Amino acid sequence: MDRRKSLKSILLGGVASGLAVHGCNPKPESAPEESVLTPKYNYGRTPKEAELIAELLEETFFNAHEMETIAVLCGLILPSTEELKGALDVQVPEFIEFMVKDIPEYQPTLRGGLMWLDHKSNSDFNNQFISLTGEQQKQLLDTIAYPNMDMPEIERPLEIQFFSLMRNLTLTGYYTSKEGIEELGYKGNSPNVWDGVPQDVLEQHGVSYDEEWLAKCVDQSKRAVKAEWDDAGNLLT
């Protein structure tokens, strides 16, 4: 039994489905072009949305050298460790390639920033960025990785904006991946029954529940009992 079906039978015991719909083409004749979405991206899309994703996946924005440079940057921003995966283990460069097509406003900053990076590498070390030693790469990044927080972001030099954007995309790409979510410790997105903050967490943060407030809250042992009220709106069940 798949997760969705078991969820339904546990929580619902039969759901309204296959209802008769009349009138003018209530449902598109063909399912919204499932084939254009890879199984990896299988989520509810309108046909137009699915087409757009397929188009974006088809297009190529960064050339091979740019992709190589992005990969080196991703590796420096979030390297793997003995225990933990890094940005390169979860295809962050591919994600960045998608985003730069999805949000074209990023293009000048990223492409221009990559050019700046090689220019600077050549001037300082007489080599392109990806061919520098790790030490040299870090030496260069140290000049652009620490923005002046007193200055609004849009007024900062392009190379600073570029690195901030690279860092943002790398981290968001990592922490929205399966491995990143696991590392973060996010525990939700699954059926459960919320029954309040665990006692040890309350203690750690020095707060507690009011008895009066708790008395109003749902008694989860009776969630499956049908609600009934008296005429004054007092819940009886």
Place this chain on the structure above:
Amino acid sequence: MQIIEESKTYDVIIVGSGAGGGMATKILSEAGLKVAVVEAGPFFDPADPEQMTQLKWPYESPRRGASTIRPFGDFDTAYGGWEIEGEPYTNTDNTDFKWFRSRMLGGRTNHWGRISLRFGPKDFKRKNYDGLGDNWPIGYEDVKPYYDKVDKLIGVFGTNEGLPNDPDGFFLPPPKPRLHELFYIKGARKSNVPVYPSRMSMLTKKINDERGVCFYCGQCSRACQVYADFSSGSCLIFPAQKNGGQVDLFVNCMVREVTTNEEGEATGVSYINKEDRREYKLKGKIVVLAASACSSARILLNSKSKQHPNGLGNSSDIVGKYLHDSTGSNLMGFVPELMNRKTYNEDGVGGMHVYSPWWLENEKLDFPRGYHIEMWGGLGMPSYGFGFNPNDLNKYFGLKVGGYGNDLRKDVKKYYGSVIGMAGRGESVAQKENSCELDPTKVDEFGIPILKFNYQWTDHEIKQVKHMQDTFEEIIHNMGGHVIGEKAGKEQNYGILAPGEIIHEVGTTRMGDDKKTSVVNSHQQLHDAKNVFVVDAGPFVSQADKNPTWTILALSWRTSDYIVEQLKQQNI
């Protein structure tokens, strides 16, 4: 091209399938009437796996949930937004109204916040208190029985607190507060801002055999596959069909106008079938508009005839006038005591477990009307944007911001769950000049003349929002936190959001006893055509510091009962 006319005549044609249209569909079809529902978007059922986004992971979207296409993120269940390709609108010079539309069965009810607040007695009679705007021709006592019925039919959690203007109801028990909500309660109370369990339409407890009970994934904005939250399709239209109602759904059908006869009464509607792009006519004895406040106004204004040269229902020239949205502003805070959190599943319901209804008396304030406070925070599921500026909060500790390498992991974890936000949603005073009208220079891709908006906030709203911002700042401090970013100042009108951004637009076909100053009577029946009704938020005279949906539902039910009764008496 010839217009194609259907031979069947319906008892009722309902335009739109959101909250108002769904309720009318249920009540009218269950009374035995033959009903056609005409919806501009496609069929949608939250239980259909092909269209489902609930319980998906961010990596199941190539953009990881970014809001590039859907304004509330890639997993949100609204097909549409403030901008829809092929369906433009315009604004008069120097004004900026944003019009959100969701084109799908169930409309915006598939993704909305489910904040389900009754209006209170004062909300129907605000002019009596501050002399501004107009009173409704009906009062709380007229709507109360319907609010009660809506509570029981649809299900809403909350608590009976005996508050004077936030009435008690028939509530399901609320969920326990989350950690950041306990901090909010503490901070708000220090500021003498009361906090109560929120009132939202998710089933924390079973109400019938057809719908599931909430399983706390926190994703109501994605529409619930077990129907544990309120969406018009899952809670009204499908049950109406299942109960044997004669309901024909016309989806992807964009209504152009209401057709009328020599006597000026409605004979049905004409619509464009989006799939073949041809115009059709449907015949009906009664037309119920539920297309949303601005869409219904647009349909009426486009329904010009010899009998209604200024548009149907518009002899008063009031259709489209008095458009008003909630006021809104937001502020975020960083609460150091919420750092370094142990993680556990605190998704809860899709939205806040606690809120603050309006708590002050306006006599002592420099603005009329009030607002309620919504709040957010917690250990949410990462989505596009998570991890951006991973250690900006270092600045509160005098630490360096930026960098790269594995230290960033520690920063991300340290600050996870330590940021909270507050949002105020308040009542604006309806202004006649704030309006939508037809823009004669443009049509949409279906050839239908589009709307032009003209909307400006007044000092009332700007002063109210300043009060919101000051209150939020004080509460954040009382939570032991820091305001993130600069609080908006006078030159930015204290951060008031553009009208339309709160998506509570109401008032365009307002209700009244005088046909010279209103569009519909107290039964939401056009003064100018007795077989046309409006059951969305168009008839609202004022919008209260409450979200409009619960009142749309109650009034739609009340109007539907009236239609059934009038048909029995052969008055329409």
